[in-house]
Amino acid sequence: MTSPSAAIPAAATRSDAARNRGRLLDAAAGLIAERGSDVDVREIARRAEVGMGTLYRHFPTKEALLDAALEHVFTSWADAATAALTGRPWDDLARFLGDALTRQTASPGLLDAYCQALPGQAGNTARQHCRQQVGPLIAELVRAAHASGELRPDLTAEDVSLLLVALGRIAPVVPEPAWRRILHVSLDGLRSSAATSMPAPARPPGDA
Amino acid sequence: MTSPSAAIPAAATRSDAARNRGRLLDAAAGLIAERGSDVDVREIARRAEVGMGTLYRHFPTKEALLDAALEHVFTSWADAATAALTGRPWDDLARFLGDALTRQTASPGLLDAYCQALPGQAGNTARQHCRQQVGPLIAELVRAAHASGELRPDLTAEDVSLLLVALGRIAPVVPEPAWRRILHVSLDGLRSSAATSMPAPARPPGDA
DNA sequence: CGTGAAACGGAGCACTTGCTCCGCCTGCTC
């Protein structure tokens, strides 16, 4: 707000500034993954081996730092998931969900950051990033699986996202076989062959 | 620890003590339901209209207070759910899950308290209470639904609990029609008719 | 009633956490 010079942009003019910015992003991403989004700024600075002043010179606020770090993480997730596609719609969908949950297991705090402040969604940029990065991928997976007839036709991409969030909340806190069973059951519920008539979605393609 | 006289027992000798204990439990339960388990002790005291000293005279620590409050809540949940049984196994199971999620919507913080510290589960007495109160009910619902043949036979009570926890994490943060759809899909996956072969449970009847 | 043990209240302590301030130092430019 009252800073004489604004925050350092991503492309810094000085080499040490660029390096420190990278270190801060890495440290933040690592800590979020390990412990969720309520990390101590001091600890981020310590892990990045920079001082507090440096942290706040690069990012105006803790949230801005976490936000930038999360954007990175979600982008790389979407890239990895896209690269793993095989072209067999149902397998791709099932595998995408399984991989996403495995990833979530390794980074328990990630979804936490995503979900944080979900109801009063104002200012939750983590969600926006996730939607931008992963949303289209899910939409495509759903489209393909609909086309192949294996995915129940009344299911929307929103439903799949939501299911993934739900499963993601339990995956890190129970042993893998336990959540794999729940995923398996859920996938069985997603099949066309399992479909029973379902209540309509609330909104056409909405934001929830 | 160093208190001269230990905490006041549930059955207090003085009327004001008993009343204040009740007020504290009510206030704590209300606040947990609204905002999860990271409530300010001062706010609990304020809502209960007692002082800090009174709070800490009755409960040795914040956690002990929350714990006692949660036991109440879980007990009343189990009682209400038991009272709602109709004797039709599948309907009872589906209704139990729906009601549980509705309840969760009204008290977003409840599951939060339940899940808190789930991985390092040391000292999470909320979970123990929930298991003790609702665990047997779920087990009975599953048993009956197995007997009627409608619930897929490879599904355990643990699976159902876990599914409930997962859905409970999203129910409060999306509009009701959205989570009802996910519940619907999940229920379809629970039907015998939808079953495809599933990975075995990790442990016989374990604790997870 | 009177009395004393017990409960009450809330200011205050110790600690954490997000963020700021400002003197020092570094790396870029000429």
Add this chain to the structure above:
DNA sequence: GAGCAGGCGGAGCAAGTGCTCCGTTTCACG
């Protein structure tokens, strides 16, 4: 190499939190 804009570090501030201390008040019993 010299100068200096600009980055760096970390002590410190303000706000918030769990818990304690202790003088004051209240209930129950005789």
